[in-house]
Every structure is written in structure tokens, then in C-alpha cells.
Amino acid sequence: MSQISMFCVLYVERHKNSDMEKQHLKKLLLTVISLMGMTVTLAQNVKDSVSVKADSVAYERELEEVSVVRQRQLIKSEIDRTSYNVQADEESKTLPLMDMLRKVPLVTIDGEDNIKVKGTGNFKIYKNGRPDLSLSSNPREVLKTIPASMVKRIEVITEPGAKEDAEGVEAILNIVMMENQHIAGVTGAVTERISESGAHGTYGFLTTQIGKFIMSANLGYNHQNERRTRNHTESERVYGDSGNRLFSERWGSFPGNVLNGNIEASYDIDSLNLLTLSFGGFSYELDYAQKSNRVMTDAAGNLIYRFSEHNQLNPYQGTWNGRLDFQHKTRRPEEVLTFSYMFSMKQNSDYDHTDYVDGVNMPMTYNSLDENSKLRFYEHTWQADWVRPMGKSHKLELGAKYISRQNRSHTWLGYGEQEPIHNRFNHQTNVGAAYMQYMYTRNRWSARAGLRYEYSYMSAKYPDGNEQGFHKHFHDFVPSASLNYKISDANSLKFAFSTSINRPGIMYLNPAVTRTPTQVSFGNEHLGSSQNMNFGLTFMHVGAKLTYNVRANYLYTNHAISSIQYVEDGILHFTYGNVLRTRMFGFPVYVQMTPWKNARLSLNAAVHYRFLENRNTGMCAEGWWADGYVNFSQKLMWNIHLNVNGGGQLGHYPTLYSYGAAYHYYSFRLQRSFLKDNRLTVSLTAFRPFDGKMSGSLSRIQQGDFTGYDRSRQAQRSFSLMVSYRFGKLKASVKKTKTTIENTDVVGGLKGGN
Numbered sequence: 001m002s003q004i005s006m007f008c009v010l011y012v013e014r015h016k017n018s019d020m021e022k023q024h025l026k027k028l029l030l031t032v033i034s035l036m037g038m039t040v041t042l043a044q045n046v047k048d049s050v051s052v053k054a055d056s057v058a059y060e061r062e063l064e065e066v067s068v069v070r071q072r073q074l075i076k077s078e079i080d081r082t083s084y085n086v087q088a089d090e091e092s093k094t095l096p097l098m099d100m101l102r103k104v105p106l107v108t109i110d111g112e113d114n115i116k117v118k119g120t121g122n123f124k125i126y127k128n129g130r131p132d133l134s135l136s137s138n139p140r141e142v143l144k145t146i147p148a149s150m151v152k153r154i155e156v157i158t159e160p161g162a163k164e165d166a167e168g169v170e171a172i173l174n175i176v177m178m179e180n181q182h183i184a185g186v187t188g189a190v191t192e193r194i195s196e197s198g199a200h201g202t203y204g205f206l207t208t209q210i211g212k213f214i215m216s217a218n219l220g221y222n223h224q225n226e227r228r229t230r231n232h233t234e235s236e237r238v239y240g241d242s243g244n245r246l247f248s249e250r251w252g253s254f255p256g257n258v259l260n261g262n263i264e265a266s267y268d269i270d271s272l273n274l275l276t277l278s279f280g281g282f283s284y285e286l287d288y289a290q291k292s293n294r295v296m297t298d299a300a301g302n303l304i305y306r307f308s309e310h311n312q313l314n315p316y317q318g319t320w321n322g323r324l325d326f327q328h329k330t331r332r333p334e335e336v337l338t339f340s341y342m343f344s345m346k347q348n349s350d351y352d353h354t355d356y357v358d359g360v361n362m363p364m365t366y367n368s369l370d371e372n373s374k375l376r377f378y379e380h381t382w383q384a385d386w387v388r389p390m391g392k393s394h395k396l397e398l399g400a401k402y403i404s405r406q407n408r409s410h411t412w413l414g415y416g417e418q419e420p421i422h423n424r425f426n427h428q429t430n431v432g433a434a435y436m437q438y439m440y441t442r443n444r445w446s447a448r449a450g451l452r453y454e455y456s457y458m459s460a461k462y463p464d465g466n467e468q469g470f471h472k473h474f475h476d477f478v479p480s481a482s483l484n485y486k487i488s489d490a491n492s493l494k495f496a497f498s499t500s501i502n503r504p505g506i507m508y509l510n511p512a513v514t515r516t517p518t519q520v521s522f523g524n525e526h527l528g529s530s531q532n533m534n535f536g537l538t539f540m541h542v543g544a545k546l547t548y549n550v551r552a553n554y555l556y557t558n559h560a561i562s563s564i565q566y567v568e569d570g571i572l573h574f575t576y577g578n579v580l581r582t583r584m585f586g587f588p589v590y591v592q593m594t595p596w597k598n599a600r601l602s603l604n605a606a607v608h609y610r611f612l613e614n615r616n617t618g619m620c621a622e623g624w625w626a627d628g629y630v631n632f633s634q635k636l637m638w639n640i641h642l643n644v645n646g647g648g649q650l651g652h653y654p655t656l657y658s659y660g661a662a663y664h665y666y667s668f669r670l671q672r673s674f675l676k677d678n679r680l681t682v683s684l685t686a687f688r689p690f691d692g693k694m695s696g697s698l699s700r701i702q703q704g705d706f707t708g709y710d711r712s713r714q715a716q717r718s719f720s721l722m723v724s725y726r727f728g729k730l731k732a733s734v735k736k737t738k739t740t741i742e743n744t745d746v747v748g749g750l751k752g753g754n
Contacts, residue, residue, distance in 0.1 A: 075105060075547045075592055077492060077540045079439075079446045079484040082106065082549065083155040087178070090641060091633060091671060092148040093681045093724060096193070096203075097175070100148040102645055103631050105549050105590035106156045107173065108604050109647075115139055117156060117171040118553065118588060126174040127262075135175070146220060146260070147191050147203050147724065152176045159482050159496040159536065162435040162450025163385070163399060177216075177264075178207075187728030195720040199228040212268040220260040226253045231714035232694065237706045239567055243299030246518060252290030252311075259283050274327040281320035288313035294518065296363075307359035307517070313352045320345050334395075338385045346377040356517070364517045366416030371514060373411040375506065380404045395439040397450075403431040407506035413514065423512035424463040429503070431456045444486040452478040454501070460509065460525055467511060467525070474529050476501050494538045503529045504561055508576045519572040528578055530559045545594040553586035562614070565657055567705035580656065583611040598635035603628065604647075612656045619703060623659055625651030643669040658710075661698040665716075683722045691717050 076083045084104040086092045092100060102109050108116045117123040125135040135143065157164075157172035164172065188206035205218035230253045237246040262280030269275060290311040296304040321344040328337045352371040356362065385399040407427040414420040437450035459471035482496035504527040513522045538551040562580035566573050588606035595601055605628035612621045629647030636642055646666030652659035671683040688695060696713030 075542060075549075077542060077549070079448055079482055079494065080159045080161060080496075081155045081157045081174075082540075083153045083176075085153050086148055086151045087153070089148075090635075091643060091669075092151070093671075093673060093678065095148045095683075096143065096201075097146040097148050097151060098143040100151070101143065101154065101173075102604075102629060103602055104154050104156060105592075105604065106158065106171070106551075106588055107154075108606070108627055108629050115173075117173055118158065118551075118586065123171040123173055126172055128177055128264075129174060146175075146218070147189065147205070149189060149724070149726070150177055150205050150218060152178045158538070159480070159498050160500070161397075161448060161482075162437040162452045162478070162480050163397065187726070189724060189726040191722065191724040193720055193722040195228065195718050197228040197715070197718060198225045199223060199718075213265065214267075215263070215265040217263045218261065220258075222258040222260075224255055224258075226255045228715055228718070229253045229255055230694070231712065232696075233710065233712040235710045236708040237572065237701075238708055239570070239706050241567065241705070242570070244304065244570070245297050245299075247295045247297075248292060248518075250290055250292035250309075252288060254286045254288045256284060256286030272329045276325045276327075277323070279320070279322040281318065283316070283318040285316045286314070288315070303360065305359070305361040305363050307362050308357050310355045310357060311352070312354075313350065315351075316347075316349045318347045332389070334387065334389045336385075336387045338383075340381075340383045340385075342379075342381040342383075344377070344379040344381075346375075348373070348375040362517070364415075366418065368414075368416050369516065370414035370420070371411075372413075373409065376406075376408045377506070378406045393440055393442040395441075397435075397437040397439070399435050401431075401433040403429070403433075405429040405431075409506055409510055409512070411510075411512045411514070422464060423466060423510075425506070425510045425512060426461045426463065427506045427509055428459045428461075429456060446484045446486075447482065449481045450479070452480075454478065456503065456529070458503075470525060472528065474503075476529065476531065478531075490543050491539070491541050494536075494540070496534075496536045496538070498534045500532045500534070501529050502532070502561060504576070508561065519574065520568075521574040524576045527561060527576060528559070530557055530561055530578060532557045532560075547590075547592045549588075549590040551586075551588050553584075553588070555582070555584040555586075557582040558615075562656060565704055565706075572706065577616070579614050579616050581613040581615050585609045600633050602631045605629070608653075610654055612654065614656060619656060621654045621656050621659075621703070623652045623654035625649060625653045639672060641669075641671040643671070657704045658699050658701045661700070663697050677726075679726045681724045685718075685720045685722070687718045687720075688716045689719070693717055 074085045074088055076085070082105050086100055089100070089103070098109070098113060101107050101115065106118050115121070115123075124131060125139055127135060153176045155172075155174040155176060157174055160172055186206065186208045189204065191203045192200070193203075194200040199222075201220065201222040203218075203220040205216065207214070207216040209215075230251075232249075232251050234247070234249045236248075238244070239246075260280075260282040262278065264276070264278040264280075266274065266276045288311065290309070290313070292309045292311070293306070294309070295306045298304055321342065323340065323342045325338060325340045329335065330337070350371070350373045354369045354371075356364070356367050356369075359367075381401065381403045383399065383401040385397070388396045388398075390396060405428065407429075409425045409427075410422070412420040412422045431454060433452060433454045435450060435452040437448065440447045454474075454476045456474040456476075457471065458474070459469070461469045478499045478501065480496075480498045482494065482498075484492060484494040486492045504524075506523075508523050508527055509525050510523040511525050513520060533556050535554045536551060538549065540549045541547060558581050559578045560580035560582055561576055561578055564575050564577050564579065586606055586608045588604070590602070590604050592600070592602040605626070607624070607626045609624050610622060613619070627647065627649040629645070631643070631645040633641060633643045644666070646664065648662065648664030649660075650662050652661065665688060667685060667687040668689070669683055669685045671681065674680040674682070693715060694713040695716035696711060698709060698711045700709045701707050
């Protein structure tokens with residue numbers, strides 16, 4: 001504000017004899033401050049003062065009051081993305097990142113924390129423009145361990161360009177961490193969250209700078225206890241050929257711990273060269289304890305068999321990745337060369353033991369089953385990117401990439417006293433890619449066009465010799481284009497076309513057969529990649545008190561990977577195939593408004609239509625559904641902030657065999673900050689306080705070799721307290737290179753989606 005004060009003093013010096021001085025000064029302040037993105041009100045009283053120094057006379061005007069009545073705009077739209085300014089949101093001080101995502105345009109989160117972007121779960125999560133395997137693998141848990149105060153903005157990349165197009169996603173959710181001016185020192189924060197059930201979480205981060213070296217570290221821990229994770233499910237399967245009915249009911253809980261951490265560092269070699277390093281990941285270990293009953297009857301209701309299960313499952317997953325980026329800027333403005341290397345590792349271990357008791361006419365000869373598996377994933381990626389501006393309006397981006405992936409799985413099944421059956425499966429994928437992207441910006445027009453080529457080689461081996469190995473080659477050309485017209489400073493219209501491919505992961509490919517008394521499941525080693533085409537038309541208005549985004553989407557796929565379900569010899573069978581043809585229309589709307597002083601209301605809503613067809617059998621499914629999510633915040637007396645949010649779904653989300661029913665959720669939060677600079681913040685949250693202790697959802701299987709339903713109920717109602725304390729004054733942050741590695745193409749298995 002010092003620059004504004006100086007400018008106003010000079011203005012007054014030139015106009016101090018004018019009768020309209022006060023009005024001119026007020027108008028000047030309003031104009032200048034509005035350019036900073038704020039609206040102000042000025043007091044009517046203005047004091048005069050005169051100071052004499054040496055042979056000069058200075059005339060000053062002192063405003064008695066300047067008050068900010070509206071924050072900077074939270075939403076920003078660009079040709080390929082829409083961003084949400086987290087730091088401009090007062091509630092970011094104590095909220096976890098998961099709750100902040102509920103406010104972001106085109107992002108929807110249901111009551112069970114399932115995330116969708118642009119109405120689909122086919123998206124990936126990046127951090128600072130880089131893919132983060134730990135976030136994408138288990139976002140529901142990991143995002144709860146990251147405080148929103150560490151995040152600068154959240155970007156929804158609605159039209160991934162040629163650099164990402166083949167990476168198998170329809171959208172990218174990019175979490176951009178804090179970046180500020182470089183001032184030596186140390187800063188950090190500690191946050192503790194506890195609920196009435198005893199579940200709790202602890203989160204903290206620390207940033208420090210020593211000369212040209214900056215390092216940032218964060219750590220999050222979340223504990224979920226038995227009471228908070230209680231659940232009850234029941235299901236029914238009616239076999240079409242015989243009319244037999246299988247009814248299952250299960251009770252259980254899954255207490256456990258989730259740990260998430262990350263370290264980032266940057267070093268300014270000189271003004272043209274930057275080196276960055278990061279390492280992080282997450283791990284979780286759960287302790288499932290379940291009891292269930294299964295009853296099979298014939299069409300007339302006569303008992304065929306009955307038994308109970310006592311199940312103990314101990315899954316563990318650890319995901320870690322490290323990156324090294326070197327960025328070189330040339331003497332040409334905005335020309336950048338980046339060289340990157342990334343290593344990713346993921347490990348899964350499942351130890352599942354089941355005892356079968358209280359049986360009548362049991363359909364198996366064994367009384368226990370052990371299902372154990374170990375999965376290992378290793379990935380090395382090398383990438384080079386070049387950004388070259390050509391004049392004021394043109395920019396060219398070129399890049400090349402090579403990926404080497406190794407997937408190894410070992411499963412073994414033990415049926416009672418029998419010797420375990422072992423199955424080992426190794427899967428290798430090598431991907432070579434090159435892309436070119438052209439960008440044009442002039443006056444109100446901006447455009448982007450790109451082409452990506454990918455060659456992939458996939459091979460499979462069976463060390464046990466149980467199956468014959470195989471290999472495949474794939475060639476994919478992936479075009480993209482978008483055009484944006486800025487109608488005015490507030491309105492813009494954008495058309496975009498994009499494509500993406502999906503490759504099968506190891507769990508979809510692994511042919512190992514898992515048998516239980518009621519079902520059989522196995523992968524399909526003959527799966528191939530699939531390609532998706534997406535068209536979108538978007539209108540966006542960004543105003544002082546009202547911002548809205550209206551979009552029309554169309555997506556189609558002809559050879560998508562789909563689950564295949566059938567009945568054979570009275571047993572349910574599950575596998576996968578490239579058999580699905582998909583057509584999907586979507587009409588999402590985002591609205592953010594300021595209805596009155598110190599209040600903000602936002603709405604994410606959409607109407608969808610989806611058509612599905614199995615190309616081999618001709619089986620079809622279709623349906624309309626709508627979902628909506630509302631967030632309201634109001635600043636009350638004594639600087640208390642109230643937040644109310646809720647949402648749900650109407651209609652039926654269809655899959656080829658089933659559809660999901662309606663659901664809803666809601667919550668209330670009170671928040672207050674204390675101490676100097678609001679360093680201490682306390683919030684109280686009530687989630688679904690007026691519902692019962694257990695709430696649930698329902699889905700119905702409507703066609704295929706069997707029909708039925710699945711109903712689940714779990715602990716939902718909760719009350720929690722969160723306390724956060726910030727310390728230090730450092731405003732430095734780890735620098736980021738302009739580009740880096742992004743791998744997001746695998747569906748199923750260790751690189752699966754959300």
C-alpha cells in the first residue's frame with residue numbers, strides 16, 4: 001500500500017486547492033485499490049495536515065477509515081483449466097484439503113468422500129504439476145492428512161493438452177502448494193483433529209531456507225478406530241437360469257492408520273538454472289474383522305445350503321516416489337528446457353484368513369481359506385521438455401518421454417489342509433512418447449493444438465510355468481485442440497476436443513484364479529488399450545459478486561475395458577474384457593456468489609446421461625442422474641465463521657449390470673481464530689448430526705446372468721474438534737520447474753484410478 005499512499009500524496013499536492021479534492025481522492029483510491037482485486041468503502045471524514053521541512057511544504061490527507069468489504073476473486077479461468085484460490089478463502093486455515101475440494105468448480109465429493117471431476121472418476125491427481133502416486137492411489141485418506149493452509153490453489157485441468165493427452169484421464173486435479181517471496185527463516189504449523197468416536201489425526205509442515213537452498217517437509221497421520229469404521233452390508237443374487245437365491249449379510253470394522261509425508265527441496269544454481277528434488281508417499285495398514293452369513297435357497301424357498309464366515313484381513317499398502325528436475329532458461333524470455341527423472345515404487349500385501357462355521361450342506365469340502373497376495377510395482381521415467389516462444393502471440397512446446405514399468409505379483413491360496421496353490425505373474429511395459437503443441441494468443445482469442453504419438457510394448461511371463469507368456473505392441477496417435485474467445489473482461493467461451501488412452505494394469509491382466517465357495521474371479525491377459533474421445537463447450541462469467549461456469553460435454557469410447565459377470569455351474573464368475581461401448585452427455589454448472597456482506601454461496605451441480613453396450617453380447621444399459629453440492633459460509637459476530645455444506649444424488653448412475661440409488665449428506669462447522677496474526681484457529685464440525693448412527697446406500701443389479709441388490713450401512717454421524725497453530729515468519733517456498741514428469745495412463749492394478 002506504500003505505493004498507493006505516495007501516489008495519492010502527489011495527487012493531492014497537485015490538486016490541493018480544488019473544491020472537488022475529497023471526491024477526486026476517494027475516486028482515485030477506489031480505482032487503484034479495485035485494480036488489486038478488492039472493493040472498499042471510504043469514511044466521509046478526511047483530516048488535513050501540513051508539514052514543513054527545509055524550504056518545501058508537504059500537504060497530506062489522512063483517511064480515517066478504509067475497510068475491505070470483498071475479497072479477491074476466488075475463481076480464475078484459462079484456456080485449459082479453472083483454478084480456485086485457496087489462500088483467499090478464510091476457512092483454509094483449519095480445513096483439511098478434502099473439505100476444501102468441495103468448493104472447487106467441477107469437483108464433487110459425496111458423503112463417503114468419493115471424488116469426481118467433471119462428473120467422472122476417470123481423473124488423476126497432481127501436486128505442483130507433477131503426478132503424485134500417493135495422492136492418486138488413495139485420495140480419500142491421504143487428502144484428509146494435508147492441511148489446506150499448505151495449498152496455494154487447486155486447479156482443475158479440464159482439457160489436458162498433448163503433453164498429457166495420452167495419459168488416460170478426462171481431467172487432472174492439480175494441487176499447487178504454497179509459493180511466496182524468499183525471506184530467510186523458518187515457518188510451520190501443527191494441526192490436531194479429534195472426533196467424539198476417538199478417531200484422530202495430526203498434521204504438520206515445516207519450511208526453511210538457507211541461502212539459495214529451500215526445503216519443505218510435511219507429515220500427516222490419521223487414525224481410524226473400530227467405532228468409526230463399523231459397517232453392515234447385505235446383498236442378494238437371484239440366478240436367472242435356476243431361480244436360486246443367494247442371500248449374504250456381513251458385519252465388521254476396519255480400524256487402522258494412514259501415514260503421509262513429503263520432502264521437497266530446490267537450489268538456485270544461478271539466474272538461469274534451477275535444480276529441484278522431491279521424495280514422498282504414503283502407507284496404510286488396516287485390520288479388518290468381519291462376520292457374515294450366507295444362505296442359498298431354491299426358487300421355492302427351500303434351503304440348499306447355509307454357513308457362516310469369520311474373516312480376518314490385514315492389508316498393507318506403501319507408495320513412494322522420488323523426482324529430480326533440472327530446468328534451464330535461455331536468454332530468450334520464457335524459453336525453458338527441462339530434464340526430469342522419476343522413480344515410483346508401490347507395494348501391496350494382503351493376508352486374508354476365513355473360517356467357515358455352522359454349516360448345513362456346505363458347498364465345499366474345506367473349512368478355511370487363506371487368500372494371500374503380494375504385488376510389487378516399479379517405474380522409471382525419463383522426460384525432456386522444451387518451451388519456445390515465437391513472438392508475442394505464438395508458443396511451441398516439444399517433448400519426449402520414456403517409461404519402463406515392472407509389475408510383479410505372487411498369489412497363493414490355501415484351502416483347509418491342502419497345499420497352497422501358488423501363482424506368479426510378471427508384467428513388463430515400455431512406453432516411448434513424443435509430443436508437439438502449438439499455442440496462439442492474440443487480443444481476445446487464444447488457441448491450442450497438439451499431437452502426441454505413443455508406442456508401447458507389453459509382455460507377460462509366468463515364472464511358475466502355469467501359463468504361456470505373451471507380448472503385444474500398440475501404436476497410438478492422440479490429437480487435441482481448444483479455442484477460447486474472451487467476449488469481455490468478465491465472459492469467455494471455450495470449445496475443446498481431447499483424446500486419451502487407457503492401458504490395463506496388472507490386476508486386470510493377472511490370470512490367477514481366486515475361488516471362494518460362492519464366486520470365481522480372474523484377470524484377462526489378452527486385454528488391450530482403449531481410446532476415449534471428449535468434446536466440450538464452456539461458457540464462464542467471472543464477476544464481482546457472481547461467478548458461474550456452464551458446460552456441455554460429450555464423451556464416447558468404443559473398446560473400453562469393462563467388468564464381465566456371468567454364472568457357470570451355479571457359481572458367480574468375474575473377469576474383464578475390451579467389450580464396452582460408451583456414450584455420455586454431461587451438463588455441469590458451477591455458481592459462486594456473494595449474496596450479502598460477509599457471506600458466500602457456491603454450487604456444483606450437473607445432469608448426466610450415459611449409454612453403455614457390451615459389443616459381444618448386445619447387452620445395453622442407460623440412465624439419467626443428477627448430483628449437486630452446496631456450500632454456504634457466513635462471518636458472524638465475534639469473528640466466528642459458520643460453514644454449511646451438503647449434497648447428494650438423484651436418479652440412477654448406470655453401469656452395464658447395475659445402477660446406484662440416491663444419497664445425501666450435510667455438515668455444519670464453526671470456526672474462530674485467536675492470538676496475533678490469527679496464529680491459533682479452532683473449529684467444531686458436525687457431520688450428518690440429525691441422522692442415525694449408521695447411514696447407507698443401495699445399488700441394484702438389473703440384468704445379466706443374475707440380478708439382485710447390494711445395501712451398505714456404515715458409521716456416518718460424527719462430531720470433531722480441530723486446533724491449528726502456525727509459527728515462524730518465513731515466506732519462502734520450494735521453487736518448481738516449469739514442467740516435469742506425468743504418468744497417468746494405467747487402469748486397474750497398481751496404477752489404477754480412483
